[in-house]
Amino acid sequence: MFETDWKPDKTYPMPLHLQIIGYIKEKITLNEWPIGTKLPSQRALAELFAVNRSTIVAAMDELAAEGVIQGNTGGGTKVINNTWNLMNQSYNWNSYISSGNHQPNHMIVQQINAAESDPDMIRMGSCEPAAELIPQDKIQKILKKLSVSSQPLGYEEPRGSLFLREEICKYLQTIGIATNPSSVLITSGALQGLQLISLGLLHANSIVYLEKPSYLYSLRTFQSFGMQLSGIPFEATGINIKKLSEKHKSKRGSILFTIPTFHNPTGTVMPLEKRKELIHFCEKEGLPIIEDDVYREIWFENAPPPPLKSLDQNGLVLYVGGISKNLSPGLRIGWIVGSEQVIARLSDIKMQSDYGTSSLSQNVAAELFASGLYQEHNDILRKKVKVRRDTTLIALNKHFNAIATWNIPTGGYFIWLKLNEPISMHQLFVKALNHKVLIHPGDLYEFHSNQHIRISYSNATLAEISQGIKILSELVLEQEIGN
Amino acid sequence: MFETDWKPDKTYPMPLHLQIIGYIKEKITLNEWPIGTKLPSQRALAELFAVNRSTIVAAMDELAAEGVIQGNTGGGTKVINNTWNLMNQSYNWNSYISSGNHQPNHMIVQQINAAESDPDMIRMGSCEPAAELIPQDKIQKILKKLSVSSQPLGYEEPRGSLFLREEICKYLQTIGIATNPSSVLITSGALQGLQLISLGLLHANSIVYLEKPSYLYSLRTFQSFGMQLSGIPFEATGINIKKLSEKHKSKRGSILFTIPTFHNPTGTVMPLEKRKELIHFCEKEGLPIIEDDVYREIWFENAPPPPLKSLDQNGLVLYVGGISKNLSPGLRIGWIVGSEQVIARLSDIKMQSDYGTSSLSQNVAAELFASGLYQEHNDILRKKVKVRRDTTLIALNKHFNAIATWNIPTGGYFIWLKLNEPISMHQLFVKALNHKVLIHPGDLYEFHSNQHIRISYSNATLAEISQGIKILSELVLEQEIGN
Ligand SMILES: Cc1ncc(COP(=O)(O)O)c(C=O)c1O
Ligand SMILES: Cc1ncc(COP(=O)(O)O)c(C=O)c1O
Numbered sequence: 032m033f034e035t036d037w038k039p040d041k042t043y044p045m046p047l048h049l050q051i052i053g054y055i056k057e058k059i060t061l062n063e064w065p066i067g068t069k070l071p072s073q074r075a076l077a078e079l080f081a082v083n084r085s086t087i088v089a090a091m092d093e094l095a096a097e098g099v100i101q102g103n104t105g106g107g108t109k110v111i112n113n114t115w116n117l118m119n120q121s122y123n124w125n126s127y128i129s130s131g132n133h134q135p136n137h138m139i140v141q142q143i144n145a146a147e148s149d150p151d152m153i154r155m156g157s158c159e160p161a162a163e164l165i166p167q168d169k170i171q172k173i174l175k176k177l178s179v180s181s182q183p184l185g186y187e188e189p190r191g192s193l194f195l196r197e198e199i200c201k202y203l204q205t206i207g208i209a210t211n212p213s214s215v216l217i218t219s220g221a222l223q224g225l226q227l228i229s230l231g232l233l234h235a236n237s238i239v240y241l242e243k244p245s246y247l248y249s250l251r252t253f254q255s256f257g258m259q260l261s262g263i264p265f266e267a268t269g270i271n272i273k274k275l276s277e278k279h280k281s282k283r284g285s286i287l288f289t290i291p292t293f294h295n296p297t298g299t300v301m302p303l304e305k306r307k308e309l310i311h312f313c314e315k316e317g318l319p320i321i322e323d324d325v326y327r328e329i330w331f332e333n334a335p336p337p338p339l340k341s342l343d344q345n346g347l348v349l350y351v352g353g354i355s356k357n358l359s360p361g362l363r364i365g366w367i368v369g370s371e372q373v374i375a376r377l378s379d380i381k382m383q384s385d386y387g388t389s390s391l392s393q394n395v396a397a398e399l400f401a402s403g404l405y406q407e408h409n410d411i412l413r414k415k416v417k418v419r420r421d422t423t424l425i426a427l428n429k430h431f432n433a434i435a436t437w438n439i440p441t442g443g444y445f446i447w448l449k450l451n452e453p454i455s456m457h458q459l460f461v462k463a464l465n466h467k468v469l470i471h472p473g474d475l476y477e478f479h480s481n482q483h484i485r486i487s488y489s490n491a492t493l494a495e496i497s498q499g500i501k502i503l504s505e506l507v508l509e510q511e512i513g514n
Numbered sequence: 515m516f517e518t519d520w521k522p523d524k525t526y527p528m529p530l531h532l533q534i535i536g537y538i539k540e541k542i543t544l545n546e547w548p549i550g551t552k553l554p555s556q557r558a559l560a561e562l563f564a565v566n567r568s569t570i571v572a573a574m575d576e577l578a579a580e581g582v583i584q585g586n587t588g589g590g591t592k593v594i595n596n597t598w599n600l601m602n603q604s605y606n607w608n609s610y611i612s613s614g615n616h617q618p619n620h621m622i623v624q625q626i627n628a629a630e631s632d633p634d635m636i637r638m639g640s641c642e643p644a645a646e647l648i649p650q651d652k653i654q655k656i657l658k659k660l661s662v663s664s665q666p667l668g669y670e671e672p673r674g675s676l677f678l679r680e681e682i683c684k685y686l687q688t689i690g691i692a693t694n695p696s697s698v699l700i701t702s703g704a705l706q707g708l709q710l711i712s713l714g715l716l717h718a719n720s721i722v723y724l725e726k727p728s729y730l731y732s733l734r735t736f737q738s739f740g741m742q743l744s745g746i747p748f749e750a751t752g753i754n755i756k757k758l759s760e761k762h763k764s765k766r767g768s769i770l771f772t773i774p775t776f777h778n779p780t781g782t783v784m785p786l787e788k789r790k791e792l793i794h795f796c797e798k799e800g801l802p803i804i805e806d807d808v809y810r811e812i813w814f815e816n817a818p819p820p821p822l823k824s825l826d827q828n829g830l831v832l833y834v835g836g837i838s839k840n841l842s843p844g845l846r847i848g849w850i851v852g853s854e855q856v857i858a859r860l861s862d863i864k865m866q867s868d869y870g871t872s873s874l875s876q877n878v879a880a881e882l883f884a885s886g887l888y889q890e891h892n893d894i895l896r897k898k899v900k901v902r903r904d905t906t907l908i909a910l911n912k913h914f915n916a917i918a919t920w921n922i923p924t925g926g927y928f929i930w931l932k933l934n935e936p937i938s939m940h941q942l943f944v945k946a947l948n949h950k951v952l953i954h955p956g957d958l959y960e961f962h963s964n965q966h967i968r969i970s971y972s973n974a975t976l977a978e979i980s981q982g983i984k985i986l987s988e989l990v991l992e993q994e995i996g997n
Contacts, residue, residue, distance in 0.1 A: 122797075122829045128856065128859045133866065135859070147671070159668050181654060185645070185843050234614060382619065390845070
């Protein structure tokens with residue numbers, strides 16, 4: 032007999048028996064119930080799914096009509112067909128889909144990705160900047176310029192547009208990183224930078240140390256290529272170096288992934304002293320670092336300490352940056368800065384992946400830097416995001432004071448809300464979705480965490496933020512009482 | 515003792531002893547000569563590299579001064595250091611670079627990629643359209659429109675911009691493919707489509723059948739993830755189905771990669787009858803197909819037969835297309851069309867790779883389709899490319915008549931030149947490079963082929979084409995006589 036904690040969701044706008052059909056078909060598709068599998072009795076199924084027997088009968092009738100299952104007089108019901116696609120004359124790709132090399136996204140990330148485009152959704156989890164934070168006027172200014180002066184766009188050289196790399200070097204200088212265009216690779220967003228590193232520099236069994244929690248836990252990039260994530264405890268100043276040192280055995284091919292500045296999901300900033308200490312430790316151990324610094328420009332009162340990369344004398348740090356968070360995700364522009372030989376290797380993998388990033392996007396980004404519009408925009412952005420943060424804090428104070436604690440971020444987009452009591456995050460996610468509030472449950476960023484929610488103030492409007500937090504607090508309370 | 519057929523190149527503008535230093539350092543870097551390796555005697559090295567003993571002495575002196583090798587009184591010279599990077603205070607990434615999961619590009623592709631940006635080079639191999647073939651006026655028209663009417667660009671939904679997918683569906687209709695936007699995934703060029711398929715649908719040990727020769731042989735995408743390429747003999751009408759059938763054992767996870775229309779590198783077009791036969795065979799065998807159709811729009815007299823995809827009733831074909839070849843590679847826009855569940859899987863991998871293709875590029879492409887400028891441009895393009903093909907054929911007739919044979923392409927960018935006598939392709943490549951002619955030797959597309967050159971007429975000017983073919987014929991003759 033099989034066990035499951037899945038149950039049809041009575042609050043969903045889909046009839047229960049159809050949900051059950053979907054569930055059973057999924058089992059069959061995934062080959063968990065191959066042809067010949069005997070189904071549990073109707074009574075057992077009704078109990079298992081916590082529905083009336085008549086609901087089960089309706090589901091079974093339909094599945095039998097479709098030719099998927101068959102009852103016999105001896106009483107058993109069996110799976111007799113797993114190719115309803117073929118019945119519609121269509122090739123069955125299931126074995127390809129299930130055996131492909133790359134892991135699928137977390138189910139919940141797939142659900143989030145799908146729900147993102149619902150315009151009625153209050154997006155309390157997304158780290159996408161709202162339209163009002165994107166400097167469309169400035170981008171249009173650049174497009175206008177390119178509409179009279181641009182060159183035909185062929186294939187780019189492996190590292191990307193030299194113009195853009197030069198501009199990025201000038202920008203990096205302003206945050207303390209002295210480098211040259213040969214040490215810079217343009218990527219299609221920072222995310223692609225991480226994929227290129229996993230493909231080009233790591234191998235199956237490499238260990239990736241990371242903060243616990245971390246954005247990286249929400250991805251499957253490294254795991255898909257066989258790498259292991261090894262979480263290091265986190266404290267108010269960032270990663271705990273002592274614990275890192277205890278865990279780290281100098282295994283060939285390991286690397287540290289860190290977000291020292293406006294950490295995702297906690298908003299934490301690593302102080303300068305600790306940055307020095309971390310670099311020192313990694314130098315001593317020969318442990319290279321991926322520094323993910325995509326939130327750097329979004330600060331409220333004071334600029335954050337300089338990047339680890341600026342303290343790196345030996346080319347130990349692979350610096351990953353981009354403009355998705357503070358300018359426009361849709362341009363898909365990011366960069367990796369590292370020692371030349373590493374960049375040569377990564378740019379070769381980049382060429383093999385997609386022959387380079389959109390030249391049009393690269394040109395627009397380069398012009399934004401070169402014209403000074405980039406810096407000009409950042410100043411405006413910081414003020415706008417601070418208002419969003421403040422609104423969020425006011426709403427949290429109003430609705431969550433009795434049921435949670437949280438940090439006050441000095442930059443970035445996130446508040447890491449810690450509920451006083453653990454609850455089922457999945458239930459909360461689904462309930463919130465039914466109330467048109469889209470959240471990122473904390474267990475995306477730390478396995479098995481059932482006490483955290485990542486609140487982002489980058490996307491929803493101020494009114495939605497207040498409203499969303501109110502709804503969320505009610506759902507949490509309801510669930511705590513229900514438990 | 516070690517053997518090598520590498521020799522310093524006397525025609526290169528770099529002193530011989532520096533070339534030798536570079537070669538030895540590479541051996542050490544790659545750990546082929548680990549610390550402690552005893553070097554051959556100076557006399558033996560001089561012989562091996564076909565240089566004077568004094569050249570070897572100069573090289574050894576410098577390597578010793580750098581602390582890389584050390585002679586001892588007993589007469590031997592040993593490798594004592596493999597970390598000259600560390601001597602410059604820099605972290606040694608070699609083990610990461612050499613153990614990364616993804617294979618590096620073919621050395622010769624890396625050399626080609628590097629030489630591509632030399633403006634003095636006559637590019638006889640590149641499949642990049644020349645600037646004059648890219649409709650910059652039309653693209654600027656669109657940019658002008660977007661400079662007043664565009665929306666802020668956030669993250670795109672997993673399959674890509676709906677506007678673009680709708681436009682692509684309309685376009686596909688004109689070439690016989692009836693589909694809907696849910697069955698289309700936007701990729702960053704067709705190349706990324708191939709990577710996504712290898713990551714999402716195939717597994718280590720999947721077999722990829724392909725034409726021999728094929729563009730795919732020049733990539734490492736599939737091999738990097740453990741798949742095996744299995745070449746099928748090729749004939750005037752395309753892949754030999756009988757041979758495919760003999761080779762194919764219905765192994766779970768295998769797939770056929772084919773370029774039925776204006777095949778790269780041979781220019782071949784598969785006739786309609788054979789397309790039907792191939793689809794029929796693959797249906798029978800349950801062997802899915804990747805159809806790479808990026809050259810379709812570049813025809814001279816008559817449009818080619820409809821794509822395999824248009825004959826595919828069962829969703830067996832993954833159709834890969836794009837606009838790099840006929841519009842602009844720099845926009846990095848391609849697409850995959852397949853059954854919905856496959857596209858769902860691939861779009862998930864796409865999200866995990868780079869969160870989608872540049873929205874700006876997607877918008878420009880969508881506007882080009884929607885405005886009719888795309889079709890308008892194709893008409894102009896075909897005429898221009900035909901002139902290029904004709905010029906190439908004239909030059910070939912003049913210079914290669916006695917030493918080679920070739921096909922007359924009815925579309926696409928390629929002539930597959932077959933020399934009457936086999937020669938060393940690598941030598942020819944290097945010599946041509948020294949004469950500022952960049953060729954794609956045939957062994958990129960068919961292992962061990964030493965009798966073919968892929969001539970492309972897409973990039974060089976008409977004058978350069980004539981000049982380049984003349985130079986090339988002289989080099990071939992010289993080499994044949996030298997042999
Ligand atoms: C920490 C961090 N790194 C990288 C990324 C990827 O950003 P992009 O690929 O849009 O540049 C994100 C966005 O979600 C992020 O939060
Ligand atoms: C047959 C074929 N497929 C795919 C590609 C990749 O084109 P892109 O990624 O620029 O769309 C090329 C270009 O070299 C090609 O010749």
